[in-house]
Amino acid sequence: MDxxxxxxxxxxxxxxxxxxxxxxxxxxxxxxxxCRETVAEYRELRSELSEPGLPDLNWNFLAAEMxxxxxxxxxxxxxxxxxxVFRRWNPRLGIxxxxxxxLVGSGFFLRDVRPLRYLPTAAASxxxxxxxxxxxxAVEIRTGARSLALLNHHGNAVNQTVSxxxxxxxxxxxxxxxxxxxxxxxxxx
Amino acid sequence: MxxxxxxxxxxxxxxFALAAALSAQETTLDPSSSLKIDLPPDAPLNLxxxxxxxxxxxxxxxxxxLDLHMGLTLRNSGSRHIRGVTLLxxxxxxxxxxxxxxxxxxIDVPPxxxxxxxxxxxxxxxxxxxxxxxxxxxxxxxLFDDLSFYGPNKLNSQRALTFWEVEAQRDRAYFRQSLRxxxxxxxxxxxxxxLAKQADRPQLDVSLTRNGRIVGSxxxxxxHVAQFxxxxxxxxxxxxxxxxxxxxxxxxxxxQIEIVNNSGKPVRYVEIGWLVKDKQxxxxxxxxxxxxxxxxxxxxxxxxxxxxDTALKFSRAGRPxxxxxxxxxxxxxxxxxxxxxVPSRRDLDSSPLLRVTAPSPEEQRLADIYSKKGIAAxxxxxxxx
Numbered sequence: 001m002d003x004x005x006x007x008x009x010x011x012x013x014x015x016x017x018x019x020x021x022x023x024x025x026x027x028x029x030x031x032x033x034x035c036r037e038t039v040a041e042y043r044e045l046r047s048e049l050s051e052p053g054l055p056d057l058n059w060n061f062l063a064a065e066m067x068x069x070x071x072x073x074x075x076x077x078x079x080x081x082x083x084x085v086f087r088r089w090n091p092r093l094g095i096x097x098x099x100x101x102x103l104v105g106s107g108f109f110l111r112d113v114r115p116l117r118y119l120p121t122a123a124a125s126x127x128x129x130x131x132x133x134x135x136x137x138a139v140e141i142r143t144g145a146r147s148l149a150l151l152n153h154h155g156n157a158v159n160q161t162v163s164x165x166x167x168x169x170x171x172x173x174x175x176x177x178x179x180x181x182x183x184x185x186x187x188x189x
Numbered sequence: 190m191x192x193x194x195x196x197x198x199x200x201x202x203x204x205f206a207l208a209a210a211l212s213a214q215e216t217t218l219d220p221s222s223s224l225k226i227d228l229p230p231d232a233p234l235n236l237x238x239x240x241x242x243x244x245x246x247x248x249x250x251x252x253x254x255l256d257l258h259m260g261l262t263l264r265n266s267g268s269r270h271i272r273g274v275t276l277l278x279x280x281x282x283x284x285x286x287x288x289x290x291x292x293x294x295x296i297d298v299p300p301x302x303x304x305x306x307x308x309x310x311x312x313x314x315x316x317x318x319x320x321x322x323x324x325x326x327x328x329x330x331x332l333f334d335d336l337s338f339y340g341p342n343k344l345n346s347q348r349a350l351t352f353w354e355v356e357a358q359r360d361r362a363y364f365r366q367s368l369r370x371x372x373x374x375x376x377x378x379x380x381x382x383x384l385a386k387q388a389d390r391p392q393l394d395v396s397l398t399r400n401g402r403i404v405g406s407x408x409x410x411x412x413h414v415a416q417f418x419x420x421x422x423x424x425x426x427x428x429x430x431x432x433x434x435x436x437x438x439x440x441x442x443x444x445q446i447e448i449v450n451n452s453g454k455p456v457r458y459v460e461i462g463w464l465v466k467d468k469q470x471x472x473x474x475x476x477x478x479x480x481x482x483x484x485x486x487x488x489x490x491x492x493x494x495x496x497x498d499t500a501l502k503f504s505r506a507g508r509p510x511x512x513x514x515x516x517x518x519x520x521x522x523x524x525x526x527x528x529x530x531v532p533s534r535r536d537l538d539s540s541p542l543l544r545v546t547a548p549s550p551e552e553q554r555l556a557d558i559y560s561k562k563g564i565a566a567x568x569x570x571x572x573x574x
Contacts, residue, residue, distance in 0.1 A: 132397040138311070141289075145252065146314050148280045150289045153258055153309035159387075159547040162395045162476030164444050164463070164497035171550060173557045174307055180550040181307060182292040186344070187397060187499075 003035055004028060013042030132187045134160050134168045139185045150183035223255050225322040232328055233267030233339055234274070237303055246323075248316055255312040255323050264303045270334040270574075271298040272354050275346035277329040280312050290329060290344050294353035295551040297334070297574050348458060348529075352521055355529050357551030363534045364555060365571050373564050380559045380567065383552055390545055393473050393503045393510060412437040417446060417463075420518040420543070422536040426452030427459050427519050430492070432478075439509035441465070444478045445496040446517060448487075456487040458523035461495060464542060465503065466514035473510070474545045475503060477520060486525055516542055 004025055011017040012025045029036045130143040136158050140149035152158055152172040161169040166187035174181050223246050228236055242258040265271050273296060278289040291308050298304045312323055330340030332350035340346060368376040417432035432446030444463065450456050458480050465475040478495050487493050503510040522530040537543050548556070559567045 129398055134395050136392075139289075140311075147312070148278075148289060149311040150278070150291065151309040151311060153307070158392075159553060160392055160395070161547065162397065162501065163460075164397075164476055164478045164499050164501065165481070166397060166399070166497075166499055168395060168397060171547075171553065173554065176307070177305060178554070178557060178561070179293055179304075180295050180554045182294065182550065183289065184292070184344070185289045187399065188288065 003032065006038065009035060009038050010042050013039045014046060130187060132166065132168050132185060134162070134170060139168045139170045139183055141185050141187060148185065150185055152181075152183065223323040224257060224259070224326065225324070226261070226326045228328050229341075233265065233269075233271070233331055233333075234328065235264045235266045237262040237264050251316050253312075253314055253316045253323070255310070255314075257308065257310040257312075257324060259308045259310075261306045261308065261326075262303050263306060265298045265300050267331075267333070267339075268300050269337070270300070271304075271331055272296060272334050272336075272357075273332040273350040274306065275329045275331075275340070275344065275350060276306065276308070277327045277344060278308070278310060279325045279327070280314075280323060288344075290346070292346070292349070294332075294350060295357050295554050348523055351523075351527075351529055352531060353550050356531050356549035359531065359534065360549050360552045360555070361571060364567075368568060368571060373568060376567065376571075377559075377564050380556055380564075383548060383556050384560065386544060387548055387553070387556065390547070391471060391473050391505070393475065393505055394507075395476065396502045396504075398500050399498065412442070415441075415512070415515055417444075417515050417517040420516060420540050422518060422532050422539065424530075424533060424536060425519040426450065426454070426522050426524075426530055427456060427487075429461060429517055429519060432461075432495075432517060434515065436512050439504060439511055440500055440502045441475070441512055441515070442500040443496065443498055445494055446478055447492060447494045448519075449492045450487045450489050452522075452524075453489050455489065455525040456522055457485055457525045458521070459485075459487075459495065459519065460521035461517045462520035462546060464516040464518075464545060465510070465512050466516070468511045468513045470513075472516075472542055472545050473503070473505075474547060475515075476501060478517070518543070520546075 008017060008021065008025055009029075012022060012029070017025060029039055130141060132141050133139070136152075138149045138151045139160075140147055142148075150170070152170055159171040161171070161184075163169075167184055169182055169184040171180060171182045173179070226236060226239065228234060239262070240260040242260065244257045244259060246253060246255045248254075261276075263274070273292065273294040275290050275292040278291060280288070289310070291306060293304070293306050296304060308326065310324060314323070328340055329344050330338055330342050330346030330350060332338055332347070332354060336351055336354065338347040338350070364376060364379060367379045371378075412435045414433050415436045417429070417434070419429045419432075421428060427448050428451050430447045430449055432444065434444040435442040446461050448459055448461075460480070461478040463475045463478055464472050466472050478497055480493075480495050481497075485493065503512070518532075520532065524530070537546065555567060555570065558570050
């Protein structure tokens with residue numbers, strides 16, 4: 001005679017077997033004394049586990065100790081929070097930010113060493129093109145990062161001449177001598 | 190983040206910033222070693238002294254920035270009065286891509302006297318190419334009061350100095366005539382009118398590049414070809430016939446102008462003044478279209494075409510100037526015998542369009558004397574030579 005598995009008998013004893021499985025197991029148990037005895041043992045064990053006895057402890061003392069631990073945890077947490085607030089204003093961080101500001105500032109002021117106020121913004125291919133430009137303060141020839149500029153350093157009242165042949169001149173009155181100075185820059189082949 | 194980590198980060202950032210600052214600081218070089226001044230031994234000029242002022246050569250990262258603020262004191266060692274000097278400035282960085290010149294026209298330096306020439310240069314170049322002087326200053330030409338010339342003339346300084354001198358003679362004669370005819374009051378009115386004209390003159394910022402196209406080739410679809418209108422000055426020995434340029438927004442390219450020699454003498458150089466008009470109807474002096482550098486001799490009655498393969502972009506106060514029209518006039522002519530023609534004062538007053546043309550260097554200088562020292566100083570200057 002084939003007996004069902006003990007796991008199935010345990011499920012039957014606990015009322016947790018499926019409906020069809022329970023019908024088949026019940027039919028077997030009615031005709032099998034061995035399995036009926038096994039199911040009975042599982043039911044007895046289950047009834048014993050459902051009513052465990054409480055250990056003999058001082059529950060009031062245990063509750064007081066738990067409350068004390070909770071208070072201690074809250075106070076420790078408060079200490080940690082106050083330390084973090086203090087770190088936010090740590091002067092070392094200030095030094096770090098000052099260094100960073102110095103770095104960014106250096107980059108800003110050193111980003112361009114050209115005398116003119118405008119920069120070539122064209123693509124890299126255009127950067128290789130030689131361009132002759134004039135402004136009120138200088139006339140400049142530039143190829144990529146290289147440039148040559150003649151500045152109207154000592155005077156103003158600039159007049160400008162542009163030749164389609166490839167040169168630009170600026171003319172100003174030298175404030176020291178009162179003479180006319182003409183700076184020309186030539187774009188050559 | 191722990192305190193230890195914060196401290197470590199702060200130290201790293203600070204050291205990095207310090208290193209960046211140290212590497213970026215100006216490393217002072219010797220500017221005098223970056224400069225070479227060459228005067229030919231037989232030149233009618235002697236170099237008396239050179240002041241370097243606040244010149245400095247600095248190294249920033251991978252770049253050398255040479256700021257030269259020099260004053261050259263030169264002596265007229267010849268026997269004639271000097272009317273103008275041009276120095277050629279070359280930077281090895283740009284040879285053969287570019288060069289400059291510093292000129293001082295409208296002077297009267299007797300033999301044995303000194304005069305100064307300020308030179309202010311900024312050169313930016315990679316630091317790796319540092320062999321030899323960065324900038325070389327050479328004499329390109331000296332013009333004397335009899336319009337004779339000395340110098341290698343690599344920049345055609347003889348022509349430029351001669352034109353400036355002829356314009357100076359024209360304008361000095363004009364203001365002297367005003368003084369004689371109408372007294373100091375009349376001269377004052379003329380010079381005030383000149384100052385007002387200079388103040389009203391709108392100026393453009395211009396960038397110039399080689400066109401990269403063959404002159405006369407097909408232009409892009411965004412371009413259109415605009416024709417020049419011409420102002421014919423009554424006394425001009427050369428007459429413009431027709432001309433055009435490719436226009437695209439604020440850019441004008443490949444100007445071409447056909448001219449005819451109406452004089453009885455062969456012409457070897459012509460320069461056409463070029464005015465542009467924006468969409469609002471304002472006129473500006475854009476530049477000039479000169480004859481090519483190659484030798485041109487235009488016999489009487491013959492025609493030729495002036496054409497330049499360059500592109501000019503115009504802007505004002507950072508805003509592009511949309512070109513709506515162009516006008517041209519003959520501004521300079523040099524005959525084969527070396528004599529030159531410039532428009533007369535009457536020619537320049539003949540059209541309101543020419544109000545935007547630049548005053549001559551001498552007119553600019555005389556107006557500056559009046560502005561700074563008054564009418565008595567101007568009269569004294571006009572009576573000097």
